[in-house]
Amino acid sequence: MPQVKIIAKNFMDMVASLPALKLDKLYDNTFICEAVLRSLPALAKKYVLQLLFIDVTVTGKSLEEWLLQDGFSKHRVAVDRLVQLRVFLESVDRKKDSSYRLNPKFQINLQKYLVHGGVLPREPMPSSITVRLPTLEELDAYALEQWECFLLQLISSSQAERPTSFSSSMMKIFQRGLLSQREKEAPRLTVNGFQFLLLDTNAQLWYIIREYISNSEDRGVDPADLISFLLELSFHVTGEAYNVNTLTDIQRSTIKDLADLGLVKLQQGRKESWFIPTKLVTNLSVSLSDSSSRKQGFVVVETNFRTYAYSTSKLHCEILRLFSRVEYQLPNLIVGAITKENLYTAFENGITSEQIISFLQQNAHPRVAEKTPSVPENVTDQIRLWEADLNRVEITPSHFYDEFPSRDVFESSCDYARDNGGLLWEDSKKMLLVVKAEIHMQMREYLRSQK
């Protein structure tokens, strides 16, 4: 079953794949340097900080001196990543030894950031102009509502209450990996679609943004500009209003799309209009460094396999319907039961038991989240057993050999099959042999060459 890792690392891979000139231009922006630093593996971060104030090139050998014996593979991974992102500039001398120094622009900007702190290109607007500023809770609720509406429309356009302003071609692009469109049928979620739904919000966000940026070239927007704008946005302060006229034209058209996703909230005053970043966008930079902020869970799973989800969201109801039987929907509660039949349907759709269990564990209600285990063991064990039940029988195409003329031929064929990794079964007494279908041709050649 295909395993799709939809995480922020893919976003950084996209950044790394930009041409060298564009990448260097990106490093003009202090915030991008900081964001890239956060996304690096731990050893790479250490190297960057250690070389931050060193202006000369450092040989690869002296870098390796900092390592313990078993750190060599991590060292290679870190150095490769740094060279890929053009944070390290590599020079190879005549003896084929490489030496590194930090990209000068990156270095200067990061030094400035350390010393002065990040200075945003725009100031929050004075509160005399920004009346009706939403509180942080209202902002969170708005962001969540927008994001859920978008997700609902993504998976089934009939379910969303109001359509977003994304053009239908944009929605098609987002849906491309997640839904399969067959003629005369309603679009069905693919394996990747199911896994996408069960992911953390931040991972989902990164996936959508990555798709958005990959398609920006078709719409005539430079991806590097988009990336720098988004990363810059992630360093703004949640809840503060920023004037829209500080944005360039491209950024202005992007901000409308971002408002639909729930990343910012647009508001209009008498003369001016402003945007307010929500927690979703400021979390973008946090989630780069692999430490995710836990949002409040809402699911209680009992030992009798019943689930109680304290949520009003349609999206949560749909997700629960993927693998459990939803029995009642009350104004603040969704009651359901995890049944074998629903799980079988889920397994047929490509969801694994590990995904379901980690979804339940990560979204456990605060009341049960403190207990260990947060999901009862009999439930998790039973889910895994049911999954194993579907895979009881293994079928291998193969060939059966009998009527060997002599024991020697039999023994040597057995050894030949065993050496080639194709021996499935043998019976020495009756001189019978079963080998995998893949090596049947080789066995024929071998037997033919026997005298």
Place this chain on the structure above:
Amino acid sequence: MQSTSIEMNNMGNSFKAFRVYIMVNATKGLVISSDIPMVQFIINYNSSLPASQRFILHVLDNTHLFVLPNVGEMIRSAISEFRDQNSYEKPA
């Protein structure tokens, strides 16, 4: 049952009539590997079919069977039918 014989006639020099035949019988099929109860179920299913449709060629041991090719799907659907008989769906 389909069987293909490999007949090899190895003629060394043309005068010395020293021929060695190697005739090993090779049969194409599928190996079914499972736990013991499931193997018993498949054997029972096999016996319940009319003689023209039986598919087990050899019982290798109590966890492995050698069957005709192309019956993989038939076996899998028989197993899921058996599995579904154990399920009870509450009427909606």
